[in-house]
Amino acid sequence: MTTNKIYESILPTRPWQASMKDRLTTGFVLVFALFIATLLVKITGLSGKLGFFVVFVIVFVTLTSGREYRRFGSASAKDALVNALVAVGTFLTLIPIGSIIFEVISKGYKGIYLGLFTSDMSLNSPNDPANVGGLGHAIIGTLILVAIALVISVPIGILTALYLTEIKGKFSQPIRFLVQAMSGVPSIVAGLFILSAILYPITKQNSAFLGSLSLAILMIPTVARTSEEVLNLIPNDLREAGVALGGTQWRTVAMIVVPAAKSGLLTAVILGVARIAGETAPILLLAGGGDRFNLDPFSGPMGSLPYFIWNSFKSGTPESIARAWTGLLVLLVVLLFLFSAARFLGNRKVGK
Amino acid sequence: MSTTESTYVIPEKRVVTTKPRFSDKVFRAVVTTGGLSSLIVLGLIFGFLLYQGFDIIKSQGFDFITTSRWDITYDEAGNVISSDFGLSAMLIGTILCSFLAVLIAVPVSVATALYLTFYAPHWIKKTMVTIIDLMAAFPSILFGIWAYIILMPSGVYWAKLINHYLGFIPFFENKDRYFQGSPFIASLILAIMIIPIITSISREIFSQAPLDRIQAAYALGATRWAMIKAVVIPHGRNGVIGGAMLGLGRAMGETVAVYTVLNIVFAINWKILFGVGGNVASLILTKFGEASAYEIKGLMAAGLVLFVLTLIVNFASDQLIRRMGGSGK
Numbered sequence: 165m166t167t168n169k170i171y172e173s174i175l176p177t178r179p180w181q182a183s184m185k186d187r188l189t190t191g192f193v194l195v196f197a198l199f200i201a202t203l204l205v206k207i208t209g210l211s212g213k214l215g216f217f218v219v220f221v222i223v224f225v226t227l228t229s230g231r232e233y234r235r236f237g238s239a240s241a242k243d244a245l246v247n248a249l250v251a252v253g254t255f256l257t258l259i260p261i262g263s264i265i266f267e268v269i270s271k272g273y274k275g276i277y278l279g280l281f282t283s284d285m286s287l288n289s290p291n292d293p294a295n296v297g298g299l300g301h302a303i304i305g306t307l308i309l310v311a312i313a314l315v316i317s318v319p320i321g322i323l324t325a326l327y328l329t330e331i332k333g334k335f336s337q338p339i340r341f342l343v344q345a346m347s348g349v350p351s352i353v354a355g356l357f358i359l360s361a362i363l364y365p366i367t368k369q370n371s372a373f374l375g376s377l378s379l380a381i382l383m384i385p386t387v388a389r390t391s392e393e394v395l396n397l398i399p400n401d402l403r404e405a406g407v408a409l410g411g412t413q414w415r416t417v418a419m420i421v422v423p424a425a426k427s428g429l430l431t432a433v434i435l436g437v438a439r440i441a442g443e444t445a446p447i448l449l450l451a452g453g454g455d456r457f458n459l460d461p462f463s464g465p466m467g468s469l470p471y472f473i474w475n476s477f478k479s480g481t482p483e484s485i486a487r488a489w490t491g492l493l494v495l496l497v498v499l500l501f502l503f504s505a506a507r508f509l510g511n512r513k514v515g516k
Numbered sequence: 517m518s519t520t521e522s523t524y525v526i527p528e529k530r531v532v533t534t535k536p537r538f539s540d541k542v543f544r545a546v547v548t549t550g551g552l553s554s555l556i557v558l559g560l561i562f563g564f565l566l567y568q569g570f571d572i573i574k575s576q577g578f579d580f581i582t583t584s585r586w587d588i589t590y591d592e593a594g595n596v597i598s599s600d601f602g603l604s605a606m607l608i609g610t611i612l613c614s615f616l617a618v619l620i621a622v623p624v625s626v627a628t629a630l631y632l633t634f635y636a637p638h639w640i641k642k643t644m645v646t647i648i649d650l651m652a653a654f655p656s657i658l659f660g661i662w663a664y665i666i667l668m669p670s671g672v673y674w675a676k677l678i679n680h681y682l683g684f685i686p687f688f689e690n691k692d693r694y695f696q697g698s699p700f701i702a703s704l705i706l707a708i709m710i711i712p713i714i715t716s717i718s719r720e721i722f723s724q725a726p727l728d729r730i731q732a733a734y735a736l737g738a739t740r741w742a743m744i745k746a747v748v749i750p751h752g753r754n755g756v757i758g759g760a761m762l763g764l765g766r767a768m769g770e771t772v773a774v775y776t777v778l779n780i781v782f783a784i785n786w787k788i789l790f791g792v793g794g795n796v797a798s799l800i801l802t803k804f805g806e807a808s809a810y811e812i813k814g815l816m817a818a819g820l821v822l823f824v825l826t827l828i829v830n831f832a833s834d835q836l837i838r839r840m841g842g843s844g845k
Contacts, residue, residue, distance in 0.1 A: 214674065243739035250635060253627020254644070257715065260708045261651045264662050323550020331547055341834055342554040348762070348830040349561065349823065350769025351656075352797045356819040357561040360568040364812070381557055388554070413536070414543035435653070442655020445771040445801060470657050474772075477661055485665075492658055503650055 193231070197224035221252055265496070272493030275486055284467070285455035290479035299491055301457045302472035305372065308461050309451065309468055310437055312376035313383055318433055320380075321387025325432075328388075329395040330417055347385035354381040355446030363450060372461035375451030375468075379440040387436040394428030395421065427509045434506040441502070442495050444470040469495050561823060569817030576601055581821065586782055586803075588811060601814045603821060605784045609794025610822075613699050613774065614767035616788060617706035618714075622760050625711050629718035634740060634748070645719075652712035660776035663705040668777060671701040675789045690789045697779030699793040705773050710763035717759030717837070721752040754836050761833030765826045771797040796822045 182190075201220035225248045233241035280298040288297035324343060328336055358378045367374065398421055406416030422429070447453070452465030453475060469491060476488035536544070566573075573580055583602030590596060628648075632641050672695045679695075682688045725748045733743040775798040785792045800815050800822075807815060 214670075214677075239739050239742060243741040246741040246744070247635065250627045250631040253624045254631045254636075256624050257628045257648070257711055258644075260667075261647060263666060264654070264658065267662060267666055268658070320550055320553045323547050324554060327547045327551025331544060331551070333548060333551075335548075335551065339551050339554060341831070342558060344834050345827055345830045346554045346558060348765045348769070348826050349558075350771065350797055350826055352771040352800055353561065353565070353769065353819050353823045353826075356800065356816060357564055359812075360816050361560065361564040364568075364809075381561075384554065384557070412540045412543075414539045417543070438653045442657055444655065444657040445797075448801065449804060470655065473657055473661070477664075477776075488661060492661065495655065496658065499653060499655075500650070503653060507646065 189231075190228075193227050194224065197227055221248075224248060268489060268492050268496050271486070271489040272491075272496075275490030276493070280490070284457055285472075288455070290476070290481045290484040293483055299469065299472050299494065301455065301467045302469045302491070303494070304457060304459070305451075305466040305468040305471075306441065308459070308466065309372050309376050309379060309447070310441060312373060312461060313379035313440055314433065314437065316376065317380040317383040317387055317436065321384045321432070321436065322391050322429060324384070324388040325391030325395055326417065328392050330413070330421065343385050343388050346381070347389070349381065351378075351382055351443055352445040352449070354378045355449040357381070358446070359449055369463065370450060370452035370465040371463055372451050372458075372466035372468075375447050375466070376461070378446035378450055379443060382443060382446075383436040383440050386439045387432050390432035390435050391425075391429055394425050394432060397428070398424050431506045431510040434502050434509070438499055438502045438506070441498060442470055444474055447471055448474065469498075562820070565816050565820040565823060569813055569820050572599075572601055572814045572817040573820075575599075576817075580817065581607060584782055584784055586814075588808070590808075596808075596810045599810065599814070601817070603796065603799075603818055605782050606780075606794040606796045606799050606818070607821070607825075608784055608786075609699065609778075609780075610768055610796050610825075612786070612788065613702045613706060613778075613793065613795065614764050616699065616703035617710060617767045618760050618764050620703060620707035621711045621714055621763060622756070624707075625714035625759075625763075626718055626756060628711070628715045629722055630744060630748075632715075632719055633722040634744065645716075648712045648715055652716065654709075656709065656770060656773040659705055659709050660773035663701070663708075663773060664776045667705060668696070668701060671698075671704055672696060675700050679789050687787065688789055689787050692790065694791040695789060697777060697791045697793070698789050699778070699785070700788045702774050702778040702793060702795070703788070705777055706767040706770060709770065709773060710766050713766060714756075714759045714763045717762065718752065718756050721755035721759075722748055725751045754839055758833045758836030761829055761836060765829040765833065768829065769797060769822065769826050771801055774798050775801050796825075 197220055200223045201216055204219050204223075205216050225245060228248060229241040229244040232244040280300070281303065282300045283298035284301035285297045285299070324339065327333065328340060355378045358374050358381075362377070363370070363374055402420050402424055403416055406420045407413070411419070447468055447470050451468060451471070453471030454465045454467050455475075456467075458464055458466045473488045473491040473495065476484040476491060479485075579602055581603050583600075584605035585600045585602045588596060588599040628644075632644055636644065675690075675695045675698060678688055678700075679690050683690065729747045730743060733747050738746065774795045778793045778795055778798060779791045780794060780798055780802055781792045782794070783792055785794070796818055800818055803811065803815055
């Protein structure tokens, strides 16, 4: 009992933390600002959410910084002003993403039914209600597109990362820049490149394989950069231990470094897939799109989720736009799944 | 008896060498080839687009980027009699929209990055970083459709407000009262798309601000804003500019999202609220469907121009971000 008392007396105090009184005052100012904003919007000609938001921000900022000014002077008032502005900026960042997720879910869920994932659109017209037909062909198509792009880009991406971290040759700096430049290549340019290099001179028809080639171009930089970061985290001790045991560099990398970075490399691959899963422009140029199942990646147009969404959106009837929202919902769920998988793997300790 | 004459074999002297083994040579060769792939791919892109678009660029010369036309005349047999390609309206539209987008996005992104680095409690910071990373991974078709259906009505309303109060500035003029599909709305959606990119780069750079100076500023009694002004902003300025350039590059190459909202017309338009705009990437997508083999060459040349433009912007941003270094004045 006495020890408790002693502890209490020597417990650290945190004078910089907001006290209860401060918090209450902030809450009160917030409510007061809301009240004034509502009043102003009602009295004056201002109207709508935008007017309300602007008035609220102005009133809140003036109130808080005025209070700070009275308490501590102008430096503190400026600090409060910036504090409020920074919070507003963050809020502005969050609005669109909140709106996007909300709209996709609320507009897309109506079209979800069991047959959606097993049937295609070959017997439907854009005017059919959402519970007829489906996007099974699109999901299969996207899976095939992504799988081929994966097979091409993962080895190249990881080899690039290995060059940057293990060999560290004289080209390291230029290659790092080129990878960066490659990640900035617009997707339509990647599509045009495959179009001019392969589709027009050689195959002369749309196919999923060509689409995958262009997706691979977009995926390589993501895989390479994330893998490089992961491989840089592998402690040098592991490499030195491998060499000290008489391993050649090849054995050290293949049996020690890469296995140690396994989960991180997987994260890199997943982030790459997330990058290309919804890519639309090159698909429109190269893979075309059909409304029936096509399992042959080397001939004929193949449907995919982005194409399905695009096509439904372009058809313009209310039913088909509803179908586009459903397609977006499916795409969003796929992305969320990929993303949380990447997070989960990325949070595990590297080197396990 | 003669066991003493046993066979002592003196082992050969071990060769100590730093010469790589055969397996290592193969390994190094393979990895180096893989590493050079980005160079090869970029070179191939440039080469093939140039090869396919060369005729057009040669015949049009410098007019290809200074005039604004897109006409082809065919005779009855479908042969091309004359053609006239010029990208200036599209190029100006692309640059206008992306600069405007960066202008909108940078203050918001910097505010968000400052909030996340210096103000937010830990749990808010963690969630927000995840959300912003997720937003960076959203496909452009999602942004495009959302922008067309949800953002467009609000954007038109805001544009009318700006036009009503600031219409006397030539930039915001709109005599025809046509607000749909204006460069302003395209810039809004581009800004939303590049905010995550600029935010995450700024955040990374702000978090590298030298801790000793931060503590020194606090010890001298600085408020949080005074500390940021004295330490963080001088340290991070170049990096933020580099991030903005990176966002600019992304905005220039964006196709689908701009295509859905922007009204593409072959006319140079500086009035950002007026519903007429241009965009190189969207032009390619628009014209591609019904283009003849000859017109495709023109599109390839347009793609080449876009490619070179984004490459230059990316190079500049790379230089700025790298030069940022650790100097805080």
